[in-house]
Amino acid sequence: MKIQIVKQGGNKVKTAGNVCPWLVDIGIDTPKQ
Amino acid sequence: MQPSMFNVRVPLEDRNDVFLMNTFTDAQLIVAREVADLLDRLEAGPRQPWTAAEREALATLTEHGFIVESREADHRKLDEYFRAIREDQEQLRVTVLTTLQCNFACDYCIQGDHGDYNKHAARMSLDTAAAVAAWAEGRLDALAPASFVLTFFGGEPLLNMPVLYYLSERLWRACHARGVQFHINIITNGLLLTPEMVDRLLPFGLNAVKITLDGDRDTHNRMRPLRGGQGTFDRIVDNVRRIAGRCRISIGGNFDEESVDSYPALLDFLRGQDFADKLSRVAFKPVIRERRAETPKGVIPLTAVGAEGRPLSGTCMTSAGGGTSICDSCNFLDDKMSFLRDETKKRGFATVDGVHMGPCEIHRRHAHTVGPDGSLYACPGFAGDDKHSTGHIDGREDASRARAAERFDAVAAWKACDDCAFIPVCAGGCTTAGHAEHGSLQAPSCHKASFEAGLVSLARDAARAAECELVD
Numbered sequence: 001m002k003i004q005i006v007k008q009g010g011n012k013v014k015t016a017g018n019v020c021p022w023l024v025d026i027g028i029d030t031p032k033q
Numbered sequence: 034m035q036p037s038m039f040n041v042r043v044p045l046e047d048r049n050d051v052f053l054m055n056t057f058t059d060a061q062l063i064v065a066r067e068v069a070d071l072l073d074r075l076e077a078g079p080r081q082p083w084t085a086a087e088r089e090a091l092a093t094l095t096e097h098g099f100i101v102e103s104r105e106a107d108h109r110k111l112d113e114y115f116r117a118i119r120e121d122q123e124q125l126r127v128t129v130l131t132t133l134q135c136n137f138a139c140d141y142c143i144q145g146d147h148g149d150y151n152k153h154a155a156r157m158s159l160d161t162a163a164a165v166a167a168w169a170e171g172r173l174d175a176l177a178p179a180s181f182v183l184t185f186f187g188g189e190p191l192l193n194m195p196v197l198y199y200l201s202e203r204l205w206r207a208c209h210a211r212g213v214q215f216h217i218n219i220i221t222n223g224l225l226l227t228p229e230m231v232d233r234l235l236p237f238g239l240n241a242v243k244i245t246l247d248g249d250r251d252t253h254n255r256m257r258p259l260r261g262g263q264g265t266f267d268r269i270v271d272n273v274r275r276i277a278g279r280c281r282i283s284i285g286g287n288f289d290e291e292s293v294d295s296y297p298a299l300l301d302f303l304r305g306q307d308f309a310d311k312l313s314r315v316a317f318k319p320v321i322r323e324r325r326a327e328t329p330k331g332v333i334p335l336t337a338v339g340a341e342g343r344p345l346s347g348t349c350m351t352s353a354g355g356g357t358s359i360c361d362s363c364n365f366l367d368d369k370m371s372f373l374r375d376e377t378k379k380r381g382f383a384t385v386d387g388v389h390m391g392p393c394e395i396h397r398r399h400a401h402t403v404g405p406d407g408s409l410y411a412c413p414g415f416a417g418d419d420k421h422s423t424g425h426i427d428g429r430e431d432a433s434r435a436r437a438a439e440r441f442d443a444v445a446a447w448k449a450c451d452d453c454a455f456i457p458v459c460a461g462g463c464t465t466a467g468h469a470e471h472g473s474l475q476a477p478s479c480h481k482a483s484f485e486a487g488l489v490s491l492a493r494d495a496a497r498a499a500e501c502e503l504v505d
Contacts, residue, residue: 001090002050002065006495009058009097 036072037101038452043492052492056388056457057110058098061491063499064090072099104452111456115445119398122176125213126400127169128184128413129200131193132156133405137222138260139247154188155405155417162196165403166203168426173211176399180214182240186413188405191225198233205237216240222257223269231279241281241313244273248286248295249302256292270306277308286317293319293369297376304380315382317373319366371486378494386494387487392460395444409434411441414465446477455484 039057044050044066051069053062068090074081075091083091094100101107133154157165173181183204185197201217208215215238223244231239246269247256254264273282284303288296296317303309370387377384394400395412402410408422415421423438425431446461453459461467462478470476 001068001071001086002063003068003090003093004063004499005097006052006061006063006499007059009055009060 034075034095034100035078035103036076037099038104038107039454039457040072040099041454041488042069043489045492045496048496050496052495053099054388054488054491055098056454057107057114059389060097060099061495062094062097062099063496068094075100114457115392115396115447115460118392118396121397122399123179124399125169125172125176125178125181126184126394126397127172127181128186128394128400128402129165129190129196130157130186130188130402130404130413130416131190131196133188133417134192135187135189135222136192136224136259137189137257137265139257140255156193157196157405157407159195159199161405161407162199163203164407164426166200166207168407169204170207172399172401173207173213177211178213178399180216181208182216182218183238184218184220186220186402189222189225190219191221191230194230201234201237201239208238214238218243222265223272224265226269226272226276228275228279231276235280239280241283242276243283243285244269245285245287246270246299248288248292249298252292252295253299256287274306274308277311281313282308282311283314283316284312285315288317288319288369288373293373296373300376300380300382303382309381312382314384315377316385317370317377319370366480366483368486370483371490374487374490378490385487386491388455388484388491389458390484391458391462393463395441395464396460398442411444412465414463415468440474444474446475449475449477450479453481455481459484 037055037057039055041054041056043052045052045063049066050063051066053064053069053072054060071087071090072094091100101110134151134156135154169181169183181204183200185200187193190197197219205215207213217234217237217239218241219239220243223242226242226244231242245257246266247253250264250266253266257265259265273284276282286296286299300315303312303315374384374387393412400412402413402416403426404410404416404422407426408416408419409424409426410416410421411423420433421437421441422434423441424434444464446464446467447453447456447459448461450456450459450461459480462480464474464478466478467476468474470478
């Protein structure tokens with residue numbers, strides 16, 4: 001049965017949330033550690 | 034065992050495959066239809082004897098979060114997830130409104146260079162900036178985060194450069210002394226942006242600048258003129274060209290039903306510029322003007338708008354959008370968002386995927402917005418409105434702010450979203466929008482159709498990438 005992994009599941013907390021994706025977000029992720 | 038409530042899927046055209054995503058783990062798979070069918074069979078229960086191949090597929094799906102112990106387990110994990118986001122100390126985030134003054138007279142904003150607005154609009158003093166810096170240093174000591182993100186917003190933040198430079202330089206030193214990474218973002222209309230300014234800020238951690246272009250030249254000049262009606266497009270573009278390559282640049286734009294058709298021309302124009310490949314991201318958001326009475330219950334915009342045309346607190350309407358309310362019963366917004374995302378990608382620009390939207394900073398305890406007078410807010414959408422201030426940098430005791438802090442601390446609009454699969458990437462949507470429309474901080478700002486449209490694009494992109502991978 002074919003299962004092709006496009007993206008592994010991960011720790012969402014570390015990636016969640018820019019300043020404000022709805023209104024004022026800079027639109028660019030801040031560099032991670 | 035049962036399928037996770039956060040599973041979403043898109044059948045892929047022209048092939049017998051399905052794109053599966055779990056919005057909680059962010060796992061993304063391309064699977065044969067029979068694998069997707071397995072999830073349906075599992076949902077339908079009762080348990081059946083599985084073949085060895087099915088057991089292997091189920092194990093992989095479980096490993097990536099597509100199968101969970103129970104619905105209760107999903108809800109428990111969701112609660113833990115939001116708690117972890119709320120308490121996360123890895124990053125301190127502070128958005129500073131250097132001023133509520135603005136040099137533009139945007140047609141969808143009653144602030145800025147209209148009437149005598151600027152005469153009375155608040156502006157941060159250097160004394161207040163020093164107090165903001167001392168407060169931020171206190172937060173750094175209390176949290177010991179790995180990084181600190183300082184975002185400048187307004188009004189037009191570049192109208193108060195002394196404060197912008199002072200905070201950038203002092204807080205860079207504070208972070209440097211504490212071994213904390215420091216990043217500066219600026220959200221500006223771009224008119225006053227110069228290479229000298231960028232060069233001065235780069236050693237202090239300038240990360241990115243976001244600039245707004247509302248359509249092609251003529252449309253932008255109509256939407257975002259100076260007070261005398263002079264256009265601003267050429268000068269902004271020239272400024273972008275001059276700073277391109279020095280720091281990351283994000284181009285944003287607010288479209289409405291009249292201006293949206295000019296965006297492909299803007300994209301063509303940007304693609305033709307010598308700085309095109311130096312744009313880090315291009316993304317547009319809708320502003321739709323409809324009469325409030327026509328708004329269907331529970332449907333509110335991705336961009337927050339103030340009722341009756343009043344401004345949203347005191348922050349820049351450039352990003353918050355304008356108008357009075359939204360009617361999306363015709364799916365105009367979702368269609369156009371999806372269309373513009375595709376048009377943007379076609380021209381080779383990085384853009385948002387329309388799925389990974391949140392949760393935003395309002396769900397983080399250690400993210401703050403600071404108004405020009407040092408008042409604290411839970412997010413920029415509420416800044417400038419005293420009754421929504423959650424505290425003050427001077428630590429003053431104030432019953433009104435304490436009550437506001439409690440109200441914002443309890444924000445969890447997603448609890449009204451039942452078992453929606455998009456909760457982990459939406460969190461109930463924009464609280465400012467929900468509040469503007471429904472008068473409650475706990476009202477979801479639902480735009481599920483937009484997430485679904487984004488998901489279809491994400492699936493298409495994943496399928497294309499997977500095909501290339503197979504060819505390689």
